[in-house]
Amino acid sequence: MKAVVFESFQTPPSIQTVPDPSPEPHGVVVVRVEASGLCRSDWHAWMGHDSDIVLPHVPGHELAGTIVAVGKEVTRWQPGARVTVPFVSGCGACHECRSGHQQVCHNQVQPGFTQWGSYAEYTSLQQADLNLVALPESMDFATAAGLGCRFATAFRAVVDQGRVSGGQWVCVYGCGGVGLSAIMIASALGAQVIAVDIDDAKLRLARELGATATLNATQCADVVEAVRGLSQGGAHVSLDALGSRLTCQNSILSLRTRGKHVQVGLMAGDQQSPPLPMHRVIAEELEILGSHGMQAHRYGAMLDMVRHGRLDPARLVGRRIGLAEAPAALMAMDSFQGVGATVITDFSS
Numbered sequence: 001m002k003a004v005v006f007e008s009f010q011t012p013p014s015i016q017t018v019p020d021p022s023p024e025p026h027g028v029v030v031v032r033v034e035a036s037g038l039c040r041s042d043w044h045a046w047m048g049h050d051s052d053i054v055l056p057h058v059p060g061h062e063l064a065g066t067i068v069a070v071g072k073e074v075t076r077w078q079p080g081a082r083v084t085v086p087f088v089s090g091c092g093a094c095h096e097c098r099s100g101h102q103q104v105c106h107n108q109v110q111p112g113f114t115q116w117g118s119y120a121e122y123t124s125l126q127q128a129d130l131n132l133v134a135l136p137e138s139m140d141f142a143t144a145a146g147l148g149c150r151f152a153t154a155f156r157a158v159v160d161q162g163r164v165s166g167g168q169w170v171c172v173y174g175c176g177g178v179g180l181s182a183i184m185i186a187s188a189l190g191a192q193v194i195a196v197d198i199d200d201a202k203l204r205l206a207r208e209l210g211a212t213a214t215l216n217a218t219q220c221a222d223v224v225e226a227v228r229g230l231s232q233g234g235a236h237v238s239l240d241a242l243g244s245r246l247t248c249q250n251s252i253l254s255l256r257t258r259g260k261h262v263q264v265g266l267m268a269g270d271q272q273s274p275p276l277p278m279h280r281v282i283a284e285e286l287e288i289l290g291s292h293g294m295q296a297h298r299y300g301a302m303l304d305m306v307r308h309g310r311l312d313p314a315r316l317v318g319r320r321i322g323l324a325e326a327p328a329a330l331m332a333m334d335s336f337q338g339v340g341a342t343v344i345t346d347f348s349s
């Protein structure tokens with residue numbers, strides 16, 4: 001099969017012909033990849049920020065596809081099924097998996113990180129009975145790819161961790177794929193959303209997706225004060241959907257008393273350990289929460305909202321590209337280009 005391979009970090013990946021994956025017996029299926037989204041964590045992987053990666057490597061974890069082969073121990077799936085998978089696949093045996101928290105499994109498998117991923121014609125998925133999610137027939141693959149990472153991550157951050165409810169003020173720092181998803185989901189729940197970014201085109205889309213107010217941080221003397229003013233005293237819930245020292249701090253400082261900060265954007269490389277305003281956290285009883293993907297058994301709640309027309313993840317798909325264009329697009333990810341998510345949908349070239 002053809003795949004995007006990088007042999008070393010921070011050097012251009014290339015399209016190579018590599019062996020097809022085969023279905024081992026223990027719960028593995030092989031999927032023909034129909035769509036694979038480009039995500040900032042793929043860029044982190046290519047930069048060498050992720051210690052899980054063994055070179056040479058095939059990136060890609062936001063995938064949707066069709067099952068082509070099934071291992072002997074798989075009972076729930078057959079070839080031909082249209083599926084996606086949370087980017088964290090649980091092992092099914094550890095304490096977290098047994099308590100329903102496969103998103104923080106102790107022995108997690110992540111396509112595109114702990115194994116080869118979906119910038120390829122085929123990929124293998126582990127513990128299929130536990131981790132795979134069937135796609136609604138009406139959903140196209142490019143839309144479904146985002147359910148593997150950015151859209152599901154945003155759903156868990158807003159619904160399960162942030163516990164956003166109608167009438168609350170929600171602030172979202174960063175209007176990339178996960179930020180825009182969070183804006184759509186929070187506004188569908190009836191929250192008033194303030195979107196913060198440095199790019200007017202992304203902020204325009206944020207408004208179209210439901211943001212009540214938008215702030216361009218480059219044109220704002222004090223973004224925290226602006227958020228606190230708009231929300232009449234601070235956000236009930238604020239998300240750092242970018243993942244930087246500055247946006248993490250600003251998100252926490254944007255909260256009202258007893259507000260919740262949810263860290264969604266990955267803090268990698270030199271951004272790992274930001275100084276935090278812990279005096280405010282204690283004095284105002286703020287909550288600091290992490291959010292890491294979403295377990296397969298929670299997808300039903302999200303897909304119900306899609307089915308009823310309350311969420312429309314198709315609106316988050318930006319540019320569609322061929323596999324041959326993926327190396328350049330991956331390397332350019334840090335320059336914040338493109339509105340909406342770039343998705344590989346053509347694996348023939």
Ligand SMILES: [Zn+2]
Pocket residue numbers: 039040041042061062087149150
């Ligand atoms: Zn992702």
Ligand SMILES: [Zn+2]
Pocket residue numbers: 090091092093094095096097098102105106107108
């Ligand atoms: Zn586990």
